[in-house]
Amino acid sequence: MHGLLRMLTPALGALALAAVAAPAAVADPVQDPIPIRPNTFFTGTVNGPASSTGAEPVIKVICPGPIRPGETGHPLAGQFVEAQEVAATPLPGNPPGFTGSLGTSIDVLFSTATSASVNPPIVLTSYFAPVAIPTTLNLPCGGAGIASFVPIPTSPTARGYALNVLFANIAV
Numbered sequence: 001m002h003g004l005l006r007m008l009t010p011a012l013g014a015l016a017l018a019a020v021a022a023p024a025a026v027a028d029p030v031q032d033p034i035p036i037r038p039n040t041f042f043t044g045t046v047n048g049p050a051s052s053t054g055a056e057p058v059i060k061v062i063c064p065g066p067i068r069p070g071e072t073g074h075p076l077a078g079q080f081v082e083a084q085e086v087a088a089t090p091l092p093g094n095p096p097g098f099t100g101s102l103g104t105s106i107d108v109l110f111s112t113a114t115s116a117s118v119n120p121p122i123v124l125t126s127y128f129a130p131v132a133i134p135t136t137l138n139l140p141c142g143g144a145g146i147a148s149f150v151p152i153p154t155s156p157t158a159r160g161y162a163l164n165v166l167f168a169n170i171a172v
Helices: 001-029
Strands: 041-046 058-061 072-075 079-084 105-113 120-123 143-152 160-167
Touching: 001 120, 041 105, 041 143, 079 105, 079 120, 079 143
Parallel strands: 058 160
Antiparallel strands: 041 079, 058 072, 105 120, 105 143, 143 160
């Protein structure tokens, strides 16, 4: 009996490990990019999907030295924005954007109530395809802002999507 148990233990252990690992692999399927096209609903993300707590996404900014109000810095590398196609069903609190009759890309722009600097847009041409936030942008060293996802070209039926974000200085 002990010999049989000794032979089965490694196999049972491997089966148990496979049973635990299998759901994790299926839980987060990778979505292939889909070209942005007219008359589709979308949302936007910054640095991945919104957390389950509803916290605003954080954009890490490098601002060395003492910070004065209105000062800007550059975003840390490795951060990204992404547009995701969604069903037409409105989301609670923040309705999705709509590409309208002409939209084939989405521009992402960052702003704050006191934005003085103008950055070029980040251009998205596919849904489910993260694009890096350029480290050359000038972003606030702290505080709240908005990531605006704007369908391009625009049309009378197009509607953008606004996502609240927080800017955080990592050099503090």
